[in-house]
Amino acid sequence: MASRNEVKNRVCEAIDRRRDQICRMGDHIMVNPELGFKEFETAKLVAQTMDEFGIPCETELAITGVKGVLKGKKSGPTVAIIGELDSLLVSDHPQANSSTGAAHACGHNAQIAGLMGAMMGIVDTKAVDELAGTVVFFAVPAEEYVEVEYRMELVKSGKLSFLGGKPELIKLGHFDDIDMAIMIHTHSDLEMPKTAVSASSNGFVAKMIRFIGKAAHAGGAPHKGINALSAAQIALNAIQAQRETFQDQDAIRVHPVITKGGDLVNVIPAEVCMETYVRGRTAEAIMDANAKVDRALRAGALAMGAKVEIQTLPGYMPLKNNEKLSHLFKVNSQDLFGVEEFCEVGHRTGSTDMGDLSHVMPALHPYMSGASGPGHSVDWHISDKEMGYIGPAKALANMVVDLLHGDAAEARNILDGYVPEMSKEAFLRFQSDLYKSEVFDGNR
Ligand SMILES: [Zn+2]
Ligand SMILES: [Zn+2]
Structure with missing residues (x-):
């Protein structure tokens, strides 16, 4: 039997031999972007590649997800490596x-290249002969929480239950046979070393808000109207006033935008729309801030005698990276890229639906360089293909080998004594219960 390091070295060499193919794939997806739950072409490419490498896969999971399964020689735990299919x-x-x-x-796009690269390295070297357990290669839809109205239509027509890919896949049972999940996200932060892992990151709920007033002539008879924009302004001020009650350790972020401010300049605004997220470090902190935001919204309506419709939607749960998996990532990163090219960052205030998975199983969502330009901006691009595409392939494959080599002692050690934050049932109940619609009439 080959040692763990021998298997890892062989896999990395195989990934190097596939370098051009892996980079081509990452570049191809880069110029063929598809939004969440619409990643049909990207999913097809993933399924075709799995097929080429003899990996049986299920497709159309939560609309576009692709799940390939590779069984080890012996039985053991199931480790999923994940790549997200969607663009912005x-x-x-x-x-x-x-x-x-x-x-x-x-x-x-780099995540999918990394996922497929890891698969190629593992298949090319027949590494599974040295592994106990199952490797799942999982291309998942819709991490970015966008096009909310489109997705809500899918919810209303019964095609989805949640607005993000991972909670939907959990709900549909596609993670039921998986024991732990790891992925790697690209970063473009020049101040960070090549690799980094956070302890945790924020979760959030989303809110769609509509103030309803009464139109009137803005010059001739404003007293006959009810100004929905004034109601929204008072609500925004009331939200601002809540900020001193948010505690530092809860890392609350409330960032509303007005998406409709009125109709015509000479008409008292009768309809004003807003959206916001309420983010925080824990579910309790999010719910506390969310209740304060609701109060502030009602206050705006009450002051003006307007109505406010408040729609609250489940967002993503806070992420908690599994400590043992984080350590495994650290060891492999330092091994591949150098001791100084790894850092631990504390809490991050963005959000990911990997947080949902981290509530029901050991999960890992670290970062690797390779990109330039601010995230979500016009300037973002993969500037270093070696770190963007090849680095994650090697790190993912090496972690799989570490976890499942021999009798899968590492994976068993992670599962030993592990208690999930929530059962799947409790998670689904919590997220479903967040759906709430309220109409508050300030004129009653
Ligand atoms: Zn993003
Ligand atoms: Zn992302």
Whole structure:
């Protein structure tokens, strides 16, 4: 039997031999971006590649997910490595799709290249002969929480239950046979070393808000109207006033935008629309801030005698990276890229639906360089293919080998005594219960 390091070296050499193919794939997806739950062509490419490498896969999971399964020689735990299929909407990005405006401004194309590269290395070297357990190669839809109205239509027509890919896949049972999940996200932060892992990151709920007033002539008879914009302004001020009650350790972020401010300049605004996320480090902190935001919204309506419709939607759960998996990533990163090229960052205030997975199983969502330009911006691109595409392939494959080599002692050690934050049932109940619609009439 080959040692763990021998298997890892062989896999990395195989990935190097596939370098051109892996980079081509990453570049191809970069210029063929597709938004979440619409990643049909990207999913097809993934399924075809799995097929080429003899990996049986299921397709159309949560609309576009592709799940390939490779069984080890002996039985043991199941480790999933994940790549996200979806792009963003940045229509002025130089590589945006000219008709949809979709663009890969978050590096998910690199995730798929890394996922497929890891698969190639493992298959090419028959590494599974040395592994106990199962490797799942999982291309998942819709990490970016965008096109909310489109997705809500899918919810209303019964095609989805949640607005993100991973909670939907959990709900549908596609993670039921998986024991732990790891992925790697590209970063473009010049101040960070090549690889980094956070302890945790924020979760959030999303809110769609509509103030309803009464139109009237803005010059001739404003006293006959009810100004929905004034109601929204008072609500925004009331939200601002709540900020001193948010505690530092909860890392609350409330960032509303007005998406409709009125109709015509000479008409008292009768309809004003807002959206916001309420983010925080824990579910409790999010719910506390969310209740304060609701109070502030009602206060705006009450002051003006307007109505407010408040729609709350489940977002993503806070992420908690599994400590043992984080350590495994650290060891492999330092091995591949040098001791100084790894850092631990504390809590991050963005959000990912990997947080949902981290509530029900050991999960890992670290970062690797390779990109330049601010995330989600027109300037984001993969500037270093070696780190963007090949590095994650090697790190993912090496972690799989570490976890499942021999009798899968590493994976068993991670599962030993592990208690999930929530059972799947409790998770689904929590997220489903977040759906809430309220109409508050300030004139009653
Ligand atoms: Zn993103
Ligand atoms: Zn992303």
